[in-house]
Amino acid sequence: MQRNTEVDVLVIGAGPVGMTAAAVLAEYGVRLRIVDRRPGPDSGTRCTNLWPATLDAMAFMGLDVGELLERSQPMRHKVFHLGEDSFSSDLTEYGAVSPVPLTQSQDVVDAMLTARLERFGVAIEYGVEACRVDPDDDGVTVVLRPAGPASDAPAERVRAGWLVAAQGMGTGAEELLGVRRTVRSFPGVRILHADARLENRDGIGPDEEHIYLAASRSAGLVPLPGGLHRLFLMEPDPAGGERPGAREIVSAVARVSGLPLTAVEPACPWWARPESRIAETFRLGRVLLAGGSATALPLTVHGMNNGMQDAFNLAWKLGMVVRGLGDEVLLDSYTVERRRVARKLVEVTERVLGMGTSEDSQATHGPRIRQGRVDMRTQPSVTYRQSPLSQDQGRPGGPQAGDPMPGLLDLAAGTRPCCTEWTLLVPRDSAGAPPVPLAELRALADKYAAVRLRLTEPGSTVHLVRPDGHIAFRGPVDDPAALAGYAARFLR
Ligand SMILES: Cc1cc2nc3c(=O)[nH]c(=O)nc-3n(C[C@H](O)[C@H](O)[C@H](O)COP(=O)(O)OP(=O)(O)OC[C@H]3O[C@@H](n4cnc5c(N)ncnc54)[C@H](O)[C@@H]3O)c2cc1C
CATH class of the missing domain: 3.30.70.2450 (Alpha-Beta Plaits)
Known part of the structure; x- marks a missing residue:
């Protein structure tokens, strides 16, 4: 088949991370290719769990997480045993789809992502290796060649506006992309x-x-x-x-x-x-790193979840930029948001590894475990409060800018904003609350193609929610100018 040698985005790597990025970009209508040097889909022993934040991301992507819930095993408790003592911790945390993690085979997730790509007419190009990457100010030139033993097929040059590097761990991201990483081995x-x-x-x-x-x-x-x-x-x-x-x-x-x-x-x-590795930045101009290319964790329990969350966070921003719906500053928030989560995960997993291999667990960890002072949730809740994209002018209390917006994603009620939409949640007018300047807010929403206005219960706060369900802006309903200022900075 004749392939485009000019695309908006080239994705290297068709693991769960590359496929997540490609599926979201396809939803935005971005022209893309996704290549993988494997001869076909991977099916070795790999990930077994899905954290609540990953499930929410999958739901925003339009994957059938309802069916996945039925087929998977919920994991409600983690029990630590130390000699005669044991301590059980409840794994419940914020998650719109499921408040607890599920266990499920990575093959099932891969199959869901592959089917999603097929729906958009995106076929993964297996047996194709990216062997050279030359970025410049306007894009990236990549040399692709048939993978495996020397082949007569000629190498192909592809020009892409952007490159998503999703090559997994230990697959030469340093050499291919010139990425510097902090490495720690055990x-x-x-x-x-x-x-x-x-x-x-x-x-x-x-x-x-x-x-x-x-x-x-x-x-x-x-x-x-x-x-x-x-x-x-x-x-x-x-x-x-x-x-x-x-x-x-x-x-x-x-x-x-x-x-x-x-x-x-x-x-x-x-x-x-075990080894941990984290890239100094997740963005090198037009090259964006996600999943194992950006972060390797010493324990296996997070790689896929963290990587899929990276890819989702990155891809909706990139989709907005490529389609002219958002300013390129959106992409600057990617490293800030996801590297922070990655650093926290590196810290947590290194601590668990240290605890699990400590010479004297009783003396070192016994008291904390007995008092229930060990944070047993393997995935700390994901919030982006420190992001340049988060602007909070609301009253103290309640979810803040950067936090996931509760109630936005409600599968039982059939409410699922698409990952291409920003949702402007405007309270209905009511006696005793500040008057809602609805016409002005509607005009603001209409100005931006990606924004949808939704009326909510009476109140005094407006929320602008990002395509990944995190609150971008929170402010008083009677001050639309602040919201307009926010939107003008990031949306087109
Ligand atoms: C035993 C085991 C258990 C695990 N358990 C969990 C778990 O419980 N929870 C969890 O979240 N994670 C778990 N993981 C981690 C998870 O499997 C990986 O983190 C996940 O597969 C990473 O996804 P990825 O897309 O970043 O990389 P990969 O799945 O490695 O995909 C990267 C792809 O890029 C391709 N590629 C690389 N270089 C090139 C190139 N130059 N050109 C073209 N293609 C290229 C590769 O062929 C590969 O297919 C586990 C892993 C293992 C091994």
Whole structure:
């Protein structure tokens, strides 16, 4: 098939991150290509969970998260065990689609994203590798070539206005893009996983993750859909570096946890040496980094979630800019917002890794665990209060600019703003509240193609909500000039 050699956006990498970016850009009507050097979709053992913020992003993207909820396993509690003590933490947090994380196979998420792309007529170009990237002030020139053993097919030069680098971790983002990253490794430690159906799991609820801390090592169990569990282990890395099989991993988890585990058909053994990496910036002019290209976490529990959230945050901004609906300053907020979340995740996961491999967990972590002072939620709530896009002139209390707007996304009521829309929430007039200058606010909404006005319960505050459901502007309803000033800075 003849491919465009000039596009608005080229996406490198068709993992969940690249596909998320491409699906949102396609929704905006952006001309794009997405390439991946793999011969076809990935299907190895990978992500098992979906955090509430990721599910909300998927809903804004128009994915069928209602069906996903039915097929997935909710995870309501995380239980830490330390010797005779155990402490259970409720995993509930803000999430419009689900207040608790779900467990689900990454293959299911990949399939949903692929289907979404197909709906927009976007076909992933597998077997195509980006081997050279030359950015300039107006765009990026990328050399693509057939991946794999030397082929006679000629290399192709593609000119793109923007490049989304979604190549995953450890895939040469430094060399290809010239990205500088802060790297931290954890010598002498390794992480292992295996999946299994456990026969005797007394005391382990179907919606509970359990973590067992012991000297220098820890083990855990996460429930998966279909009655399976993912078993994991953090432990000293033996000098020989031999790779244990799934059965050995189950036995090691049984030893550390003290559980009499019997596993039926243990499978998918996996191990890695942890490392964290974070790019100094997520934007290098016309090159934008997302997911593993920007951040690698020492524990596997966040990579896909964090990356999909990056991609969603980036893609609606890029879609607005490419389609002339928003000012390029929107993109400046991308690094500020997402690098902050990434730094927090690096910090949390490094702390959990330290806790899980501490030589003396009892003395070091026992008191905090017993007092319930360990933040067990693996994904801290996502808010962008410090973003240059967040302007708050509202009264103290309630959700602020940068926070997710409660009630905006309500699947039960069938309310789902599209990821191309900004929603202007205007309170209805009522006795006792300041008069609402509705005509003026309607005129303001009509001025910008992306803004939709929605009337809400009576009150005194207007909210302008971004396409990702976060509050952009909050201010008094009787001061439309402040809102107009905000809109003029960012919207076109
Ligand atoms: C065992 C395991 C368990 C995990 N569990 C979880 C979990 O519970 N929760 C969670 O959130 N995450 C988890 N993860 C992490 C998650 O799987 C990854 O973070 C996620 O796949 C990253 O997505 P990505 O799109 O950034 O990268 P990838 O999925 O790696 O996709 C990047 C793609 O880019 C392509 N590519 C690279 N370079 C080029 C190039 N030059 N040209 C063309 N194509 C290129 C690659 O072929 C690849 O397909 C787990 C990972 C593993 C291995």
